Amino acid sequence: MAPLSRGLELLDSAVSYALGSAALGTAQLLPCPTPCPGWDLATLLDHVSDSIGVLHQAVTAGCATVTASVAPPGYPWPGPDPVARLRGQAGRLLDACAAAGPAERRVAVWDRELTASVVAVTGAIEIAVHGWDISVACGARRPVPPGLAAVLLPIAPLLITPGTRPGLFADPVQLPGPASLGDQLVAFLGRQPRPTGTPGSAGF
Numbered sequence: 001m002a003p004l005s006r007g008l009e010l011l012d013s014a015v016s017y018a019l020g021s022a023a024l025g026t027a028q029l030l031p032c033p034t035p036c037p038g039w040d041l042a043t044l045l046d047h048v049s050d051s052i053g054v055l056h057q058a059v060t061a062g063c064a065t066v067t068a069s070v071a072p073p074g075y076p077w078p079g080p081d082p083v084a085r086l087r088g089q090a091g092r093l094l095d096a097c098a099a100a101g102p103a104e105r106r107v108a109v110w111d112r113e114l115t116a117s118v119v120a121v122t123g124a125i126e127i128a129v130h131g132w133d134i135s136v137a138c139g140a141r142r143p144v145p146p147g148l149a150a151v152l153l154p155i156a157p158l159l160i161t162p163g164t165r166p167g168l169f170a171d172p173v174q175l176p177g178p179a180s181l182g183d184q185l186v187a188f189l190g191r192q193p194r195p196t197g198t199p200g201s202a203g204f
Contacts (some may be wrong), residue, residue: 006151007120008097011055013148014124015090018048018131024138025083034137035191041137045082048130052089055123059096122159125152129169129189132182141195144182153185160189 022045030042039047097120128144135142144152160169170190175183183193 007117007124008059010124010148010151011120011127012094012097013145014128014131014152015052015094017142017145017148018127018134019087019090021131021135021138021140021142022048022083022086024135024140027081029138030082032137035133041134042082044130044133044137045086048127048134049082049086049089051123051126051130052086052093055119056089056093056096058119058123059093118159121152121155124148125156125159125189128152129186129191132186132191143180144185146181149181149185153181153188156185156188 025041025045030040030045032041033039034041034044036044036047128148132142132144143149165171173187173190173192175187175193179187179193186193
């Protein structure tokens with residue numbers, strides 16, 4: 001599928017979108033709940049930073065392993081604030097994407113070997129939906145950019161199947177009527193794209 005060959009481009013777009021959401025974060029908002037059950041904004045920001053760190057390893061070293069555990073809700077990062085940490089991790093990843101090798105080279109992710117494009121597209125899906133989560137926690141509910149959502153939406157079911165969804169994303173949310181591409185994407189990933197007054201209903 002052609003969009004898979006654009007993996008690094010999509011990852012760049014998703015990271016830029018997430019950074020725009022993170023820019024809304026303030027110290028006062030860090031304890032706020034997010035659409036991810038049991039996670040406050042600080043924990044979500046650290047989770048996204050960790051995910052970006054793993055993607056950076058895959059892009060630069062050709063392998064990726066989990067090197068940091070996700071902090072429990074409310075756990076303070078012992079260094080820069082979570083927004084600053086995310087910004088730094090994202091900058092390194094975007095620089096790595098700009099200098100990356102062929103999109104179809106193989107990279108090792110845990111015990112699997114995938115093309116760099118598939119790794120990048122999978123990362124783009126996760127980073128995009130978490131960018132939306134961050135915006136919701138900040139009270140903004142920024143839509144996923146339509147161009148990005150248009151490319152990720154048909155790919156997501158190929159990469160996020162019933163067998164791989166548990167522990168990563170909640171079941172898809174059924175929308176009652178017409179919805180934007182961004183709303184369809186976050187709904188497929190287990191989020192309620194329209195305000196319900198009940199945070200914490202989605203998967204990670």
